[in-house]
Amino acid sequence: MEHRILDIIHSPRDLDRLSESDLQLLAKEIREFLIKSISKTGGHLSSNLGVVELTLAIHRIFRSPYDKIIWDVGHQSYVHKILTGRKERFDTLRQEDGLCGFPKPKESIHDAFIGGHSSTSISAGYGMAKAMSLKGDSHHVVAVIGDGSYTGGMVYEAMNNAGQSKNNLIVILNQNNMSISKNVGAFAKYLTSIRMKQGYHDFKKSVEKTLDHTPIIGKHLKNSIRSSKSVLKNVLYNSTFFEKMGFSYLGPVDGHDLPTLMEALATAKMMEGPVLVHVDTTKGKGYCYAEENPGAYHGISCFDVETGNPDVAAQDSYSNVFGRALSRFAGTDQSICAITAAMKYGTGLQHFASRYRSRFFDVGIAEQHAVTFACGLASQGMKPVFAVYSSFLQRGYDQIIHDASIEPQHIVLGIDRAGIVGDDGETHQGVFDVSFLSTIPNITIYSPESYAELEMSLQKALYDHDGVVAVRYPRGSEKISHRLVCKDKGNLVFEKKPGKTLVITYGRLTEQVCRAAEDLPNVSVMKLIRITPLPEQALQTAMEYEQIFFFEEGMKNGGIGQQMMCKLYEQGFQGRFQVTAIEGEFIRQGAVEKVFCRYGLDAASIRETIECGGNCEREN
Ligand SMILES: Cc1ncc(C[n+]2csc(CCOP(=O)(O)OP(=O)(O)O)c2C)c(N)n1
Numbered sequence: 001m002e003h004r005i006l007d008i009i010h011s012p013r014d015l016d017r018l019s020e021s022d023l024q025l026l027a028k029e030i031r032e033f034l035i036k037s038i039s040k041t042g043g044h045l046s047s048n049l050g051v052v053e054l055t056l057a058i059h060r061i062f063r064s065p066y067d068k069i070i071w072d073v074g075h076q077s078y079v080h081k082i083l084t085g086r087k088e089r090f091d092t093l094r095q096e097d098g099l100c101g102f103p104k105p106k107e108s109i110h111d112a113f114i115g116g117h118s119s120t121s122i123s124a125g126y127g128m129a130k131a132m133s134l135k136g137d138s139h140h141v142v143a144v145i146g147d148g149s150y151t152g153g154m155v156y157e158a159m160n161n162a163g164q165s166k167n168n169l170i171v172i173l174n175q176n177n178m179s180i181s182k183n184v185g186a187f188a189k190y191l192t193s194i195r196m197k198q199g200y201h202d203f204k205k206s207v208e209k210t211l212d213h214t215p216i217i218g219k220h221l222k223n224s225i226r227s228s229k230s231v232l233k234n235v236l237y238n239s240t241f242f243e244k245m246g247f248s249y250l251g252p253v254d255g256h257d258l259p260t261l262m263e264a265l266a267t268a269k270m271m272e273g274p275v276l277v278h279v280d281t282t283k284g285k286g287y288c289y290a291e292e293n294p295g296a297y298h299g300i301s302c303f304d305v306e307t308g309n310p311d312v313a314a315q316d317s318y319s320n321v322f323g324r325a326l327s328r329f330a331g332t333d334q335s336i337c338a339i340t341a342a343m344k345y346g347t348g349l350q351h352f353a354s355r356y357r358s359r360f361f362d363v364g365i366a367e368q369h370a371v372t373f374a375c376g377l378a379s380q381g382m383k384p385v386f387a388v389y390s391s392f393l394q395r396g397y398d399q400i401i402h403d404a405s406i407e408p409q410h411i412v413l414g415i416d417r418a419g420i421v422g423d424d425g426e427t428h429q430g431v432f433d434v435s436f437l438s439t440i441p442n443i444t445i446y447s448p449e450s451y452a453e454l455e456m457s458l459q460k461a462l463y464d465h466d467g468v469v470a471v472r473y474p475r476g477s478e479k480i481s482h483r484l485v486c487k488d489k490g491n492l493v494f495e496k497k498p499g500k501t502l503v504i505t506y507g508r509l510t511e512q513v514c515r516a517a518e519d520l521p522n523v524s525v526m527k528l529i530r531i532t533p534l535p536e537q538a539l540q541t542a543m544e545y546e547q548i549f550f551f552e553e554g555m556k557n558g559g560i561g562q563q564m565m566c567k568l569y570e571q572g573f574q575g576r577f578q579v580t581a582i583e584g585e586f587i588r589q590g591a592v593e594k595v596f597c598r599y600g601l602d603a604a605s606i607r608e609t610i611e612c613g614g615n616c617e618r619e620n
Pocket residue numbers: 047050073075076116117118145146147148149150174176178179180283341342343365367392395
């Protein structure tokens with residue numbers, strides 16, 4: 001497919017010489033490129049289709065990398081990446097050693113700040129703006145943030161801080177009424193209610209008409225009147241929440257109308273102090289399937305462009321098994337409630353949501369709030385279950401200690417995407433939750449391997465414990481040979497063989513360990529299902545061995561392997577104990593199996609470690 005304009009764009013400054021019609025053609029070519037490329041690699045499609053004109057306007061008006069452009073979450077930064085010299089690498093998107101799916105300063109000087117987790121852009125932007133003013137640097141800082149990300153609490157902390165300053169900071173709020181699924185909450189309602197008596201476009205025209213009829217005045221004075229438009233608007237119209245927070249407000253602007261977008265951004269660029277430009281866009285714009293169902297095309301695997309259908313039919317998943325099991329328990333227990341932080345489909349709660357509407361809560365992208373909200377429910381006798389991706393739960397850590405544990409509240413954490421996630425890379429790997437949770441007094445953590453163990457663990461979490469109980473499970477579907485099947489609803493499975501060598505693991509890695517040890521006649525294997533507190537039986541059994549290997553799909557520091565080793569040596573264990581896990585680095589993107597190889601956690605490497613008695617040197 002020939003892209004007459006796109007093929008000559010290698011840096012944002014190449015946009016300067018394009019006519020308006022060329023820019024419109026470029027927008028069309030970019031959409032074609034995105035749909036074709038993402039159909040082959042997978043990725044975040046609908047969000048990027050929605051910001052094509054917006055990104056063109058931003059890079060036309062601002063001078064990246066001197067002006068800093070920050071993308072909130074950054075899943076919508078593909079067009080930015082295309083315009084900043086990375087078009088040729090798009091076939092490597094989210095693959096090992098390929099383009100990152102989020103902004104990454106290490107990847108490009110045009111990526112001003114890391115992306116991945118939501119609602120950080122205004123905080124980072126204000127920090128940059130403050131630094132620039134202290135250094136006398138007059139460049140601009142632009143934070144691009146979606147309406148879903150605007151439900152994250154950090155945004156209000158940042159606005160509260162930035163709004164009282166006179167620092168130049170431009171926030172572009174991209175309203176498409178979608179988070180991953182439909183946006184929720186009072187703020188979402190407020191955004192749709194913002195109806196200026198006339199839109200920005202008409203307002204601009206009326207001011208221009210006034211200016212045009214005044215005696216000829218110098219362009220600087222005209223510009224200063226233009227930049228004081230927001231003052232005029234405040235006088236003429238009710239001020240918005242943003243203005244009450246100290247931001248000048250421009251909008252709502254049609255986010256697909258390039259001339260109006262560029263005018264609004266040029267106006268914002270001239271204004272003093274913090275400014276919020278409110279743009280209206282359509283998520284999935286320009287691809288009928290994504291426009292009709294933007295949520296389904298938010299994060300998509302490879303698909304057929306003609307039909308819009310994924311190349312691989314959806315399989316069952318740990319998330320859906322969790323959601324169905326929870327729905328089943330909720331059918332006979334009215335106290336069970338389900339909570340999501342804007343990830344209803346990702347965490348498999350759509351079953352629960354449709355059947356128990358009054359007991360399902362989507363709190364928006366607000367994991368901190370979700371944890372303490374759950375504690376509030378629990379304090380009044382409900383059984384709240386918060387289903388959340390491991391890396392997003394990092395946002396609610398203090399709440400788990402302060403609100404859920406010191407005075408124990410019985411809440412259940414369904415920790416999805418626990419372990420290596422693959423495509424999303426460093427920001428989304430679920431490898432810290434075991435370390436940061438297992439140190440909390442009285443917490444219980446299950447890490448099932450199979451769907452059956454997941455259901456059993458959830459039932460135990462609901463009915464066998466007080467306080468905080470976490471059940472953690474990986475992204476995707478179970479791919480296991482069921483060699484170590486839990487038959488007694490116990491907290492571990494132990495396959496005893498002759499000899500004094502024992503291999504211990506838990507969760508999804510069990511499959512790799514079983515394949516490694518399957519034809520080693522003198523190696524016993526133990527799979528933990530409850531990992532915190534360590535089952536007493538596991539410690540007693542381990543004491544009988546002389547050589548123990550512990551393999552863990554998580555961080556070594558603070559992991560279960562280290563904890564078990566410590567406990568055994570404290571109990572007088574005389575043998576050799578070796579932990580193989582991840583340490584000292586964040587985990588770059590790449591298929592799960594490749595990442596296992598990278599850290600010696602694949603079956604072949606595990607076998608090699610066992611056979612050489614832990615003395616073999618590994619190339620990382
Ligand atoms: C802390 C955190 N929680 C959840 C997510 C998952 N997530 C990624 S994008 C997204 C929705 C973002 O919606 P919006 O900001 O409106 O962007 P749009 O896709 O509509 O452009 C969510 C919930 C995340 N990245 N970070």
